Each structure stands twice: as C-alpha cells, then as structure tokens.
Amino acid sequence: MSEESQEQKRERLLRVIEILKREYPDAKCTLDFRTSHELLVAAILAAQCTDERVNQVTPGLFARYPSVEAFAKADISELEEMIKPTGFFRNKAKAIIESAQVILDHYGGKVPDTIEELTKIPGVGRKTANLIVGVAYGKPAVIVDTHVRRVAARLGFTKEKDPAKIEEDLWNLLPPEEATQFNHLIVAHGRMICKAPNPVCRACVIAEFCPEGRNRLGERLGV
Ligand code: SF4
Structure with missing residues (x-):
C-alpha cells in the first residue's frame, strides 16, 4: 500500500465511494434547514x-x-438563551448576529456562494464555507469535519492533520461531482462503523480497501 500511486489511490477512492453509496443510499447533510442562511x-x-x-x-x-x-x-x-442547549452559546450568538450583519452590509442580504467570500464572514471557517457551497448551492465542495479527518486518514487518503491540507489532498483525489457526497457518505460511515476511537473493522464493507482495516483485522487474525 505504501507504493500506491496517485492513480491507484483515485481508483481505490472510487471503489470506496461506490460501496458506501450502496451502503448509505440516503446519506445527506443531517442539519435541518430551508435556506442557505438557515444552514x-x-x-x-x-x-x-x-x-x-x-x-x-x-x-x-x-x-x-x-x-x-x-x-x-x-x-x-x-438569542443566547434560545441557543444555550448547543453549548458555547455566547460565542455562537455573537457569530450569528455579526455574520448576519456582514451578509446584509456586504452581500445584499444573500449568503455568498464562494469559499473566498464565505470565509470572510465572522464565525465561518473553511468547513462551514464548504458546507454552504456544497449543500446549499450544490457546487463541488470538500467538507472536512471530524469524521472526514479520522476516516480519510484511516483509509490512507491523507496523512495531514491540518484541515486545509486534508481538503487539498482530497481535492487531488476526488472527482468534483462526487466531492460533496463523499462527505455525507464518510459521516454516515464514521457514525455507524468507523467510530472514534474504535472502528468496527469486522463489520466494515470497505475493509478490503482500507490500510488501517487490513492492519487491524490482520492483527486480530494473527496473520
Ligand atoms: S476498515 Fe476499519 S478503519 Fe477502515 S474504514 Fe472500515 S472501520 Fe474504518
């Protein structure tokens, strides 16, 4: 696996996506929203x-x-009182109000659809910017959240720790049309099977395409 070429890695990633699509046919963003601003x-x-x-x-x-x-x-x-159950409510309330003000003042009240503009808005980092671009606007986006960080590393698609670099590694492998859905599939798989800290490799449908799974299953079997 260490000598795997970029092309072989791309092919392996496509197989992983194909299998995960069968396994999680309804995978989608699990936040409820009606508009880009609600998202x-x-x-x-x-x-x-x-x-x-x-x-x-x-x-x-x-x-x-x-x-x-x-x-x-x-x-x-x-606002703080209403969002208290989500934790860190003071910072979140501030970010929600300030971001709405910036969207009104600089973008005519419409949430922008580019990473460059979105990341200038208070409270919006690359993960959220990609989520908006990919999920609200349906454009290719690589959303690097906690599940993608963990599972992509186990699958050997990145060795990076920094989310921006993980994003870059995945951009280099993913066909643009699969990029957004890749996040939803990996989140579903990360929640169900490839959990932190202990992945359930024995029950994993992509184990044969996963270096970490092969190691873990090999160790378990003593081979
Ligand atoms: S084989 Fe194990 S480590 Fe690899 S994706 Fe599946 S659950 Fe995760």
Whole structure:
C-alpha cells in the first residue's frame, strides 16, 4: 500500500465511494434547514454539538428570527438563551448576529456562494464555507469535519492533520461531482462503523480497501 500511486489511490477512492453509496443510499447533510442562511446558522450552532441537538433548537429559532435581517437585529441575550442547549452559546450568538450583519452590509442580504467570500464572514471557517457551497448551492465542495479527518486518514487518503491540507489532498483525489457526497457518505460511515476511537473493522464493507482495516483485522487474525 505504501507504493500506491496517485492513480491507484483515485481508483481505490472510487471503489470506496461506490460501496458506501450502496451502503448509505440516503446519506445527506443531517442539519435541518430551508435556506442557505438557515444552514449557515445551523452550522455555527453545530460546532462542538451534535446535529441532532441543533435540529431540536433551530425550528423555534428560525420561527423567532425568520430572516437575515431579524438575526442581524436580534437581542443577544434572548438569542443566547434560545441557543444555550448547543453549548458555547455566547460565542455562537455573537457569530450569528455579526455574520448576519456582514451578509446584509456586504452581500445584499444573500449568503455568498464562494469559499473566498464565505470565509470572510465572522464565525465561518473553511468547513462551514464548504458546507454552504456544497449543500446549499450544490457546487463541488470538500467538507472536512471530524469524521472526514479520522476516516480519510484511516483509509490512507491523507496523512495531514491540518484541515486545509486534508481538503487539498482530497481535492487531488476526488472527482468534483462526487466531492460533496463523499462527505455525507464518510459521516454516515464514521457514525455507524468507523467510530472514534474504535472502528468496527469486522463489520466494515470497505475493509478490503482500507490500510488501517487490513492492519487491524490482520492483527486480530494473527496473520
Ligand atoms: S476498515 Fe476499519 S478503519 Fe477502515 S474504514 Fe472500515 S472501520 Fe474504518
């Protein structure tokens, strides 16, 4: 596996995607949203929090603040109270209000659709920017979250630790049309099977294409 060429790695990645698509045919973004701005707010809330908990908070939140303008003018104490269950609520409330103000002042109230513009917005890092581009706007995006970091490394698709470099490694391997869905498939697999800290390699449908799985299963079998 150490002498694997970039082309062989691409082919292996395509096999992995093909198998994961069969395994998780409904894999998609698990944050609930109706607009690009709702997705942005949900993504800010999802930092250090589960999507499930965010989805419990956002229906009430989006009813109380139904537009970018409403978030931009929100009373911070009231907003903090509403998002408290998601943790880090002070920073998140500040980011939600400031980002809405920037979107209003600099982008005419419309969430931009490029990584360059999105990453200038308060509270929006590369992960969220790619999420918006890929999921809200349907353009190719490589979303590097905690599951992608862990599973892509185990699969030998990156040796990097820095998310921007992982993103670059994956861009070099992924066909653009598969890039966004790759994240959803890996998240589904990371939650179900390739868990941190202990992956369930025995039950893994892509084990034969995974260097880490081969090592772990080989050790278990004593081969
Ligand atoms: S074989 Fe193991 S380490 Fe590799 S992807 Fe599957 S669960 Fe993860």
